[in-house]
Amino acid sequence: MANGIHRLSALEVKSLSKPGHYSDGGGLYLQVSRFDTKSWVFKYTVHGKTRGMGLGPTHTFSLAEARDKSADLRKVVAEDRDPIEERKLARLKAKTEAESVMTFKTAVEHCLAKKESEFRNPKHRKQWRSTLDTYANPIIGNINVSHISMQDILRVLEPIWMTKTETASRLRGRIEAVLSWATVAGFRKGENPARWAGNLKELLPKPSSMKASKSHPAVSLHDLPVWFSCLKDRNGMAARALEFLTLCASRSGEVRGALWDEIDLEKGLWVIPASRMKMQKEHRIPLTKDAVSLLKRLPRLEDSNHVFPATRGGMLSDMSLSAVMRRMHR
Secondary structure (H helix, E strand, O other): OOOOOOOOOHHHHHHOOOOEEEEEEOOEEEEEOOOOOEEEEEEEEEOOEEEEEEEEEOOOOOHHHHHHHHHHHHHHHHOOOOHHHHHHHHHHHHHHHHHOOOEHHHHHHHHHHHHHHHOOOHHHHHHHHHHHHHHHHHHHOOOEHHHOOHHHHHHHHHHHHOOOHHHHHHHHHHHHHHHHHHHHOOOOOOOOOOOOOOOHHHOOOOHHHHHHOOOOOOOOOOOHHHHHHHHHHOOOHHHHHHHHHHHHOOOHHHHHOOEHHHEEOOOOEEEEOHHHOOOOOOEEEEOOHHHHHHHHHOOOOOOOOEOOEOOOOOEOOOOHHHHHHHHHHO
């Protein structure tokens, strides 16, 4: 079977001395180090990533035993699972069981480590952690995740549900994510006490109904021409950005981050790349004559590619447009 698996013999395992990796087939390798030590390594590819997993030294595991181990691991990989991650989780679980507890605070750390790739920027990660550290950990941080109940979740949420509804709603979702991780990882069983539908929804007012009672002031259709005329009379880059935002019906972040490279004044087209869009899809916005005229009147800084740069270059802050709105409403 030299062309498939079982390429090595017990004699070769014993006699090979040149440093390197010698394939036995099926992902199993004999690793000979420059220090004349020998060990078994299982190499595999999962989720597009190639990894090597140590199986132990040859003086502890024979060739036959190493083959048995690699056969089991090939089945794990065939199910699109990562043996290294599963081994880490098993060790963590064993360690935690030995210590008798996986606290919510510890679960947050592991959940965050898994979610790192989902965060678009460090700000999102910081916000995720900040709400949990501020509101959840002081109350349930030291509780074993297997013991956390709906009453515990309510103790976290109720003090801020009426006064900081949006923060509380996001916090609930983050607690739910942490407890979901704990369940899948085997540290708790049963329903997720932070779940909204069919659970907390029956005990807390809907966030959407509470937002409606505290909505931001809005410009009526009747007052819009006067409001827009007043906006055009205002000076400053933030006012121009707000004017452009109104003409294009765009989000604040899209406008503040707009670059001259994205705009074709001749074609009257603004193409926002997927990397700057919330839905991660390219967005093409036809520009009206008024929008093009506004852009042509804007000054261009030599050291900035931003369409609406801040005074010292770079992007306008997220509060700059809001400040113009507040001043106009006053």
